[in-house]
Amino acid sequence: MITWKRTAGAAALSLVALLAGCGGSDDDDTPASPAPNPAPVASRPMELTILHINDHHSNLDSKKKDLKLLNAAGSRVTVNAEIGGFPRVTAAFQALSAQAPNVLKLHAGDATTGTLYFNRAGEPGEADAALMNTVCFDAMTLGNHEFDKGDSGLKRFIELLHAGTCQTPVLSANVTFGANSALNPSRAPDMVKPSIVLQRDGQPIGLVGLTIANKTQQSSSPDAGTLFSDETAAAQQQIDALRAQGVNKIVVMSHIGYDYDKRIIPNLSGVDVVVGGDSHTLLGPAALSTYGVGSPAGAYPTELRNKDGKLVCLVQAWEYSQVVGELKVSFDANGDVTACAGTPHVLMGDTFKIGGAAPAPADQAAIVADVAASGFLRVQAPDAQATAVLQPFKAKVDAFSASLVATVPQELCSRRVPGGPGSRDYGRSSVACNTLGNVSLHGGDIQQLVAQAYLEVANANYGGADISLQSGGGVRVPLLGNVTAANVIEVVPFGNMLWRLDVTGAEVKSMLEDGMQAVYGPGGSTGPYPYAGGLRWDVNAALAQGSRVSNIEVRDNASGNWLPLDLNRTYKLFVLSFNATGGDGYKTLANVPAARRQDIGVLDADVLQAYIDKQARDPVSGLPVLNLLPISLYSTKTYSE
Template structure:
């Protein structure tokens, strides 16, 4: 029996254009009695970003830095959502962990306790839940008290993870049975994370089809896929699998909806949610809620008696605080708006359908405060030892007469990333390029703590991005960055690497400065000239992957959808690297010869 689910979520502050769905009977579908309204709220990929963060947004004609996200704020938004709507369903589409010091220090316990307090109705596993193996995941799930679904991740009999989740759950809401199937991304989890050999991963599409059929055989005609398979894969599932009504997706961290451009944001697609048709012609809606608890996805779905969505009203909201509004003054210094200006901003937010100024939930704020205090103490804990000064930070970004080699600390970070990726088989990476501005301090001899790790690499939203790239594009990437440095851009763009070395000169123009590039041949165990026609696998941080800091060639590559974001934190990679090595000295070379 085929069925489709009319998905819909409404928050009191929002109304948005209705998405109409042509009503058609799902093949072999069993009728329910009458129409039904379901209100769905969702987040994904909060990645241990438990605290609110700062971000500049365009508000009421001004660029204003605000507090955004944080699970206490998400909790209050969800509480409002449940109070203001009937027939609610609150979902988390995976990747709850890894990304901040909260994960590094508390190994998922802090995430689990806050998620329990929010009381998500259902949660699915993401690939990063497997980053530290089965033992970690078990300890996280032992604390987590909310239902977990993942149909295509199957532990062997006797695995310590056996019985920790189910393929799907059936939830009765307003007298209607709703089927919710969990799906994880397969390739990335197997190649970039560390699941045990006793965990089997099954094809996303075939698994979805299997369990949709099983739910239909039980008379369920409203089915949601809670899928950490990524936006593009979930669009494919929606187009290939009959019987799915709504897909709540994660993994790709996509902000959907051109309405968010008004805040200076850049959405990945024009529509939240994306509507496609299944093979039998019924509508399927695919929704993702950005990342790091910055946004709460919301929609109201209306179903007909056959379980087909006939109307969907989307109301996704960026979640910001109501207490912090900072702008730059004439001297470029951040200052708070005066009360009159603040009230004008708040008034504009109140009348806007796509943003909400929300106070933190007090109970979650207190729970988080407990972890914040522990984090302050645990941050002093030793990771390893630095044996000698390793120059880095703003004074050492570009090789100069005072420091002819430049930023050894940036090279060290690149080496840690290459070590991680080569030893986990992630994309069979050939080399790594890192911009010097990503690495903020010089490492001094002595004990190296968790706090220092986040001083060295403070950009917690920076993750490792992998892409194929030709030798010619590598040369142009280095040329782009150096030209940006020399022509008024940030010195933080200056490139360093691991598995790659180059010679360049200050003289010349774009395209002529890089004189020689070599890459390390791991099979032959020697340096060889780069082949301009050959394709290589390159790892960079997600910031320059988007073309920032003058890395325009990388930006074009990313726009072509050629790469993939592993969402691995470079900070955690460095911490794990030093833990393994126990002590580290200055690299033999920065792999750069720059004639200034």
């Protein structure tokens, strides 16, 4: 029988149970601090199972996804299936926990921010906390987005997380809360701990939390006095303290990103396992791509060596409640890892569609067999209790989606590409819009407004930007009259996150030419046409590749003056993840190195809604009014073809 206990103070290794945990287990935790006379522990070999998620970002509902699965003829065809959703996460944790003796259930950060569940379903983070408590995690590390509502907002989220019986410990070794912070230890002792010790089968296991420092300081909203220290130094300090207590099995819960994890592991002594987050990294076999799940960045687990030359197992579980990672770790009597293996379980339903219809019986049988043979696709029924917990929050989100959020007195016309009668995108705009003619000269009003929204909200809420970029085809519908929250999502329906890239002026010019080539080059289409906030230019579509854009100007945020683009200056670009990774032919952005790109992690529709909320309100309806932007802000100054 496994005994899990919760202890406190330097007596962590005395194995005295003080509190009962949740989910039928008693979990021991204590912050690491050197004990003057640590109790002796008889270390012995053990097998540990770590179940984990990260970066679910308020994605609590399932979603539809096209997979590539074998039909009866042995061909891979597009099959639509339901993927993920937090009730499936809960069910998978329960099922996998029941199959292993020594289990840790971990969340590696960024539980919040990303869908309407975060801020339109009750208090910010309330729905996430409620669903997380259906899993009853043994620990969570703080991600950068846990600070999006400031230290007080984070404190309230932790209070919501601790409202039930689970009392999930919240960890971060490299945060120091300011003197006036609601989370300063003088006001909230032990609400956030640097590390804890858990017991599994009588063996102490140390858990250390890390939060990505620069990104959180610059792009989230921690209080002014709250600081984040170097991740490597903070981790090593806690590892050393744990080992001084006799703890020889160390798991770092790291919300710093896969590439950063790979860089710091060789510089850490005493670390055994790193459970990662922040970079939304899919790990696993190459077959994940074959099956249409996604392109894995590495193996699950990724094996590295620490500073001592000993084996370290690194894992991450993708994003958005779609994957539950299952890591099996073997420790010898010295607490060193001898082997690790595991599975990134992609959670899915058992209803399949081909071309919108149910598969023929033979195809259905082949699909079911192919799913089973994959080794990572896991058909998982949602947990009934978690579904019931989600329901009242879902009702609030549905009600908000139908609510009025803005009014538009003059149509915000949609047009991907400028041009007069007979041009390739002329018919996309309404007759009224084409009669007015601005869309023919400067492009779509709604496209331009979305780009401007990104820029203004970046400067208000997310650490600032000089310019923004939006592909014309990524903005799907015009707006006129009363606008619901659902209409806002229809404008930008693809669920992209916003990134910030540091780009040179030369790269800005190249970026714009990439967009033009994707429109006017061989096989081009209208969707990639660039719209920008804080940036404008002249277009001659008839010119050769690399020469279509000229007279590029950047608007100075402070003065409002337009200045020539400086090819040697570095600009902060706020852009969708889709374009930042090369989507719509933006090759220049895809080649920007990792050191100059940052995933802000906020959803495009949330940014647009934040912009709407800041607009002046109609005196009668009380709704924000969305007006046409001044022509001077349109990114296409002049257009010829």
